Amino acid sequence: MRSGFFVRKIKLIQRLICMNKIVEKYKLSENVCKFIVEAPMIAKSRKPGNFVILRVGDKGERIPLTIVDSDIEKGTITLIVQNVGASSRKLCQLGAGEFITDMVGPLGKATHIYKAGTILALGGGVGVAPLFPIVKAFKEAGNRVITILAARNKDLVILENEMRQWSDEVIVMTDDGSSGRKGLVTEGAEEVIKREKVDECVAIGPAIMMKFCALLTKKYDVPTQVSLNTIMVDGTGMCGACRVTVNGETKFTCIDGPEFNAHQIDFDELLQRMRAYKNEEDQARNKK
Amino acid sequence: MTEYTEMLNRERNAEWRVALRNSVPNKERIAIERVKMTEVEPHERIKSQTCEVNRGLKAEQAQREASRCMDCVTPTCVEGCPVSINIPKFVKQIEAGKFLDAAVTLKEFSALPAVCGRVCPQEKQCELKCFYQQKMQKEPVAIGYLERFAADYERLSGKIQIPKVEARNGIKVAAIGSGPSSLSFAGDMIKFGYEVTVFEALHEIGGVLKYGIPEFRLPNSVVDVELENLKEMGVTFEKNFVVGRTASFDDLKELGYKAFFVGSGAGLPNFMNIPGENLNGVMSSNEYLTRVNLMYANQSDSDTPVMLGKRVAVIGGGNTAMDAVRTSKRLGAERSIIIYRRSLEEMPARLEEIKHAQEEGIEFMNLANPVEYLADAGGRVAKVRLQRMKLGEPDASGRRRPVAIEGDIVEIEVDLVIVAIGVSPNPLIPASLAGLKMSRYGTIEVNEETMQSSIPEIFAGGDIVRGGATVILAMGDGRRAAASMHRYLQEKYKKPTGK
Numbered sequence: 165m166r167s168g169f170f171v172r173k174i175k176l177i178q179r180l181i182c183m184n185k186i187v188e189k190y191k192l193s194e195n196v197c198k199f200i201v202e203a204p205m206i207a208k209s210r211k212p213g214n215f216v217i218l219r220v221g222d223k224g225e226r227i228p229l230t231i232v233d234s235d236i237e238k239g240t241i242t243l244i245v246q247n248v249g250a251s252s253r254k255l256c257q258l259g260a261g262e263f264i265t266d267m268v269g270p271l272g273k274a275t276h277i278y279k280a281g282t283i284l285a286l287g288g289g290v291g292v293a294p295l296f297p298i299v300k301a302f303k304e305a306g307n308r309v310i311t312i313l314a315a316r317n318k319d320l321v322i323l324e325n326e327m328r329q330w331s332d333e334v335i336v337m338t339d340d341g342s343s344g345r346k347g348l349v350t351e352g353a354e355e356v357i358k359r360e361k362v363d364e365c366v367a368i369g370p371a372i373m374m375k376f377c378a379l380l381t382k383k384y385d386v387p388t389q390v391s392l393n394t395i396m397v398d399g400t401g402m403c404g405a406c407r408v409t410v411n412g413e414t415k416f417t418c419i420d421g422p423e424f425n426a427h428q429i430d431f432d433e434l435l436q437r438m439r440a441y442k443n444e445e446d447q448a449r450n451k452k
Numbered sequence: 453m454t455e456y457t458e459m460l461n462r463e464r465n466a467e468w469r470v471a472l473r474n475s476v477p478n479k480e481r482i483a484i485e486r487v488k489m490t491e492v493e494p495h496e497r498i499k500s501q502t503c504e505v506n507r508g509l510k511a512e513q514a515q516r517e518a519s520r521c522m523d524c525v526t527p528t529c530v531e532g533c534p535v536s537i538n539i540p541k542f543v544k545q546i547e548a549g550k551f552l553d554a555a556v557t558l559k560e561f562s563a564l565p566a567v568c569g570r571v572c573p574q575e576k577q578c579e580l581k582c583f584y585q586q587k588m589q590k591e592p593v594a595i596g597y598l599e600r601f602a603a604d605y606e607r608l609s610g611k612i613q614i615p616k617v618e619a620r621n622g623i624k625v626a627a628i629g630s631g632p633s634s635l636s637f638a639g640d641m642i643k644f645g646y647e648v649t650v651f652e653a654l655h656e657i658g659g660v661l662k663y664g665i666p667e668f669r670l671p672n673s674v675v676d677v678e679l680e681n682l683k684e685m686g687v688t689f690e691k692n693f694v695v696g697r698t699a700s701f702d703d704l705k706e707l708g709y710k711a712f713f714v715g716s717g718a719g720l721p722n723f724m725n726i727p728g729e730n731l732n733g734v735m736s737s738n739e740y741l742t743r744v745n746l747m748y749a750n751q752s753d754s755d756t757p758v759m760l761g762k763r764v765a766v767i768g769g770g771n772t773a774m775d776a777v778r779t780s781k782r783l784g785a786e787r788s789i790i791i792y793r794r795s796l797e798e799m800p801a802r803l804e805e806i807k808h809a810q811e812e813g814i815e816f817m818n819l820a821n822p823v824e825y826l827a828d829a830g831g832r833v834a835k836v837r838l839q840r841m842k843l844g845e846p847d848a849s850g851r852r853r854p855v856a857i858e859g860d861i862v863e864i865e866v867d868l869v870i871v872a873i874g875v876s877p878n879p880l881i882p883a884s885l886a887g888l889k890m891s892r893y894g895t896i897e898v899n900e901e902t903m904q905s906s907i908p909e910i911f912a913g914g915d916i917v918r919g920g921a922t923v924i925l926a927m928g929d930g931r932r933a934a935a936s937m938h939r940y941l942q943e944k945y946k947k948p949t950g951k
């Protein structure tokens with residue numbers, strides 16, 4: 165009874181369902197790693213703006229990561245992770261050939277991609293990674309895309325070449341001027357907005373950066389989307405850890421987002437909530 | 453129902469039952485006191501999240517308790533059971549010392565007796581309807597304890613009967629979610645001969661049984677045995693798979709799945725939408741319990757953190773609220789307080805959980821409802837403002853409606869607040885299936901008898917159909933859905949004769 169048919173079926177399922185094998189790994193900067201992971205189902209279903217939740221080890225935390233890119237033919241997805249805490253460090257320690265314990269996705273709503281005209285894409289730090297699929301999709305939809313990549317210094321600028329491939333113009337800005345221009349992302353953005361008509365802005369990066377980008381574009385009345393990286397647990401709407409106030413209403417980032425209208429977000433609450441586990445995280449870092 | 457009553461009668465007239473009935477006069481049976489469950493002492497048990505409070509009955513205790521049952525002509529207890537377990541039969545089997553047979557009887561009706569024996573609200577179901585309770589104002593036969601005894605006995609004996617399964621018929625069906633409704637659905641479908649895959653979004657199988665209900669009430673090992681049995685019977689489990697996201701229904705149909713059972717639960721936590729509810733230190737019971745029960749946040753080698761509190765307030769009066777408040781005590785809270793807007797009498801939680809909570813030093817602030825949370829300088833919740841309530845006229849549910857006492861507001865200091873005021877149906881599936889008929893509460897509409905939805909090949913049951921309900925109802929739904937899906941598929945794919 166449990167003969168050939170079963171074996172074939174198991175093989176089929178194994179082939180079709182996420183195997184989570186890391187096929188390639190690159191170091192993009194000292195603290196940022198890029199992984200190409202085997203996940204044929206996710207590669208096929210995912211859209212720009214979607215994320216996965218993964219776990220490393222039996223007692224690993226569930227961490228959300230944006231799907232940066234995918235290759236349907238090869239059945240792989242690209243993830244970029246910054247080594248910031250105990251859990252991301254565990255992931256960064258994995259190498260090609262190893263497996264990610266659990267991975268589920270694609271989660272979250274996809275970005276609304278359409279022909280808007282001119283798109284201004286703002287990426288800060290590792291936020292450039294989730295920005296990439298959106299830039300690519302807007303470009304493919306026939307938009308003019310101007311991308312600003314901001315980082316503390318030259319070593320932390322990531323995906324510059326990839327962005328150039330999919331943008332009409334790329335401006336690099338660093339805090340210390342070690343690459344591109346010296347200054348903050350908002351300064352570069354303001355120049356562009358003053359220079360030409362921007363139909364829509366997308367900003368992804370640290371919450372504080374998104375807050376100031378939102379303030380700026382509000383001043384110039386440019387519709388703006390941001391992608392929030394709140395604390396999450398399940399990523400399926402079950403826990404509410406990812407709550408955020410949008411237009412006075414509580415939303416769950418994992419199912420209602422992660423992208424929201426930047427001008428409606430209560431950023432101060434968001435910043436506060438993102439610090440919720442600060443103490444616990446410090447403890448975890450010291451523990452390891 | 454008459455057919456069923458006839459069956460009960462026939463069973464009751466079996467020789468061994470008659471002999472057993474006549475062996476002890478009812479007077480003697482009535483004189484026996486209801487058994488007391490052996491429990492770990494409160495001060496001991498609050499040291500551990502995984503120490504099960506109820507230790508179960510010993511064989512002599514169980515047999516003595518079973519001998520209280522008078523094996524009534526009209527066993528009203530059965531009417532109180534949502535899945536009509538033949539209660540007197542299994543109880544008498546216990547009295548006769550035929551424990552494994554008792555387990556078999558239970559399994560004819562319930563897919564998860566070891567679970568239900570632990571978590572069913574028996575005092576509102578079978579035990580409420582027991583002759584002792586109804587006609588003699590005496591404590592009912594401890595049907596729940598006995599159910600647990602028989603199921604545990606079978607499990608610990610190592611002689612679990614893996615049910616026989618029909619030869620594979622080659623038809624693939626899927627269950628979405630891995631809570632009690634899907635598990636019981638899968639168990640029946642595999643017996644009928646289908647190829648069954650259970651898809652689960654999380655990295656663990658079991659639904660609320662794993663991520664919600666704590667181990668001090670329902671040990672994981674009890675659930676795991678059931679899962680092992682299903683695997684043994686040939687059910688395939690796919691974790692980390694969100695149906696509607698990882699793959700759509702159409703993708704799954706392309707992979708050959710012919711019909712679906714949606715048991716995706718009522719996952720979405722409700723909040724009250726009052727000021728300060730998004731402060732740090734205010735979270736849903738689902739988040740709190742998931743961090744602890746699924747992610748082991750209370751253990752030192754877990755990467756997942758959980759906020760600890762010295763003064764913990766839990767809002768609500770259901771099982772979830774009791775689980776959360778008792779968990780907080782186990783994680784070291786000095787004060788753990790239930791805040792409930794009605795009185796103790798109206799509390800929906802199981803009686804036993806309320807009793808256990810009281811023994812463990814949980815405080816109950818009843819007739820109070822939060823209106824606002826206030827923060828400390830660091831942005832963490834520090835106080836809750838409570839509106840005092842009184843009970844007014846009964847509402848539609850028959851419970852007396854709580855009404856605010858104008859101007860009677862109190863503040864209490866807290867550093868952790870857990871909101872356990874109920875859940876709404878998980879919207880993931882409905883959102884991914886155009887044309888699925890939903891109620892205005894966001895539940896999937898089904899034919900109550902067949903559990904079939906507005907899309908013929910999609911069946912549903914459990915909390916996604918009922919809103920937050922119970923394990924036993926979810927389980928019953930799963931079994932009913934399996935029976936009717938079986939009929940539906942046999943009709944549709946009747947093999948032409950010959951090949």
Ligand SMILES: Cc1cc2nc3c(=O)[nH]c(=O)nc-3n(C[C@H](O)[C@H](O)[C@H](O)COP(=O)(O)OP(=O)(O)OC[C@H]3O[C@@H](n4cnc5c(N)ncnc54)[C@H](O)[C@@H]3O)c2cc1C
Nearest residue numbers: 629631632633653659660664695717771914915921922923
């Ligand atoms: C803390 C707590 C305590 C409780 N205590 C009791 C008690 O003592 N007694 C009692 O009778 N009842 C109790 N209940 C209620 C009981 O647990 C539920 O009624 C029951 O579990 C519902 O079962 P279900 O099969 O409908 O779904 P659930 O157990 O909710 O399981 C649904 C599963 O589906 C998964 N899922 C959702 N969407 C998808 C998707 N698209 N793809 C794949 N998977 C998906 C979810 O991740 C989840 O694991 C309690 C509930 C809670 C939360």
Ligand code: SF4
Nearest residue numbers: 521522524529582583
């Ligand atoms: S009603 Fe009570 S006494 Fe009568 S058969 Fe049921 S359990 Fe036994």
Ligand code: FES
Nearest residue numbers: 399401403404418
């Ligand atoms: S992460 Fe749990 S609801 Fe969003």
